[in-house]
Amino acid sequence: MTIKDSLWKGLHTVLNVGCAKVLILEISGLCSARCKYCCRGTSNHISTIKFMTAAHFEALLAHLKKTRFLPRWRGMIELYSWSEPTLNPEIDTILQITHRYKQRARLSSNFIVPWRIAPESYPYIGNVIFSLCSLQNEHYRRIYGADLQTTLAHFKEFLANRKKYNPGMSVTIHWLQYKFNTEETAAAKQYFSELLQGEFCFRGFPAYLNDLQAHLSYFRSGGQVLEGYNLEEVKEDIDLDRIIRISTKAPKSFPCPMKTPSFLVITEDGQLAQCCMVTSKHPEYRRGDILTLRRQEIIRLKKNAPICQECEQCHFPYFFFGGNEGVD
Numbered sequence: 001m002t003i004k005d006s007l008w009k010g011l012h013t014v015l016n017v018g019c020a021k022v023l024i025l026e027i028s029g030l031c032s033a034r035c036k037y038c039c040r041g042t043s044n045h046i047s048t049i050k051f052m053t054a055a056h057f058e059a060l061l062a063h064l065k066k067t068r069f070l071p072r073w074r075g076m077i078e079l080y081s082w083s084e085p086t087l088n089p090e091i092d093t094i095l096q097i098t099h100r101y102k103q104r105a106r107l108s109s110n111f112i113v114p115w116r117i118a119p120e121s122y123p124y125i126g127n128v129i130f131s132l133c134s135l136q137n138e139h140y141r142r143i144y145g146a147d148l149q150t151t152l153a154h155f156k157e158f159l160a161n162r163k164k165y166n167p168g169m170s171v172t173i174h175w176l177q178y179k180f181n182t183e184e185t186a187a188a189k190q191y192f193s194e195l196l197q198g199e200f201c202f203r204g205f206p207a208y209l210n211d212l213q214a215h216l217s218y219f220r221s222g223g224q225v226l227e228g229y230n231l232e233e234v235k236e237d238i239d240l241d242r243i244i245r246i247s248t249k250a251p252k253s254f255p256c257p258m259k260t261p262s263f264l265v266i267t268e269d270g271q272l273a274q275c276c277m278v279t280s281k282h283p284e285y286r287r288g289d290i291l292t293l294r295r296q297e298i299i300r301l302k303k304n305a306p307i308c309q310e311c312e313q314c315h316f317p318y319f320f321f322g323g324n325e326g327v328d
C-alpha cells in the first residue's frame with residue numbers, strides 16, 4: 001500500500017467512526033438462478049416479498065443516516081445478500097438514491113439474465129462481483145442450472161457498457177472452489193485476465209453453504225446430518241470436513257465481526273437480519289423493523305442474539321472470517 005493509500009484509508013476510518021463498515025441492503029427477494037448449494041436456490045431461504053421498493057429504500061437510508069450507521073464519507077452499500085439485485089424493476093431509482101446519499105453501490109450478479117440498468121446509472125456503481133465456479137458448461141449448468149455461454153455473453157455486454165459509461169468501476173471475480181474444479185482455477189484466472197485486460201480482482205473461495213443452520217446441524221451431529229440438504233450429494237462436491245478442520249484451529253475467543261454494529265444486514269422487507277448466514281427458516285432471522293429501531297436497540301439486538309452462542313461454540317465465525325481463504 002502506498003503512503004497516499006494509507007492516508008486515504010486513515011481519513012476514511014476517522015470520518016466514518018461508528019458507521020457500519022459493511023452495509024448490506026437486500027433489494028430483491030428473487031434470484032434468476034436455482035443454485036444447487038444455495039439456501040435461496042434450494043428454497044431453504046424464502047422471501048415474503050419480491051422486491052424492496054425505491055421509496056422504502058430511501059426511507060431506510062434516511063433512517064440509517066439519522067442513526068449514524070450510514071458512512072459519512074465514500075461508503076459502499078452492498079445491494080444484495082441472497083438474491084439477484086439487478087432484477088429489481090426500480091434498480092435505476094435505487095442507484096440514484098444511493099448516489100444522492102453520497103454512497104456507491106456494490107452489486108453481485110450471476111449475469112444469467114441480461115442487465116437492464118440504464119447507462120446513466122452506471123456511474124453510481126462502484127464495484128460489481130461476478131460469481132461462478134466453472135468455465136465448462138457441464139459443471140456450470142449442474143451447479144447454476146443455466147447455460148454458461150449465455151451467461152458469459154451477458155457479462156461481456158456488461159463489460160462493454162462499463163467501458164463506455166463508467167470505466168472506473170471495479171470488477172471482482174468470485175471463484176467458488178468445489179471438489180470438481182480444483183484444476184480449473186489457473187485457467188479461469190487467465191481467462192478473466194485476458195477478458196478484463198488485467199483490470200480486475202480474482203478471489204477464490206472454497207465453497208460452503210450460505211446457511212448457518214445447515215452447518216450447525218453438521219457440527220452437532222458429528223457430520224451425520226445436514227439440515228435442508230442431501231448430505232451425500234453435497235459431500236461429493238463440497239469438502240465439508242474442511243470446515244470442521246479449520247474451525248478446530250480457532251483460538252479460544254474469536255469475536256464475530258457480524259455481531260457488531262459495523263456489519264448491518266437489512267432484508268428486502270426492511271428488517272434487521274442477524275447476519276448473512278442466518279436464513280429465513282430461523283426464528284432469529286428477522287430482528288425488528290429497522291425504521292422503528294433506535295441506534296442502541298440495533299446494537300443490543302445484534303450483540304445478544306441467542307443463535308450466536310451456538311454458532312460461536314462451533315467456531316463458525318472463525319471459519320467464515322479467519323480461515324476460509326487460507327490454506328488449511
Ligand code: SF4
Nearest residue numbers: 031035038041082083
Ligand atoms: S448462489 Fe447466488 S446466483 Fe445462485 S441461487 Fe443463490 S443467490 Fe442466486
Ligand code: SF4
Nearest residue numbers: 256258259275308311
Ligand atoms: S456469531 Fe454466527 S450467528 Fe452470530 S452474527 Fe456471527 S455468524 Fe451470525
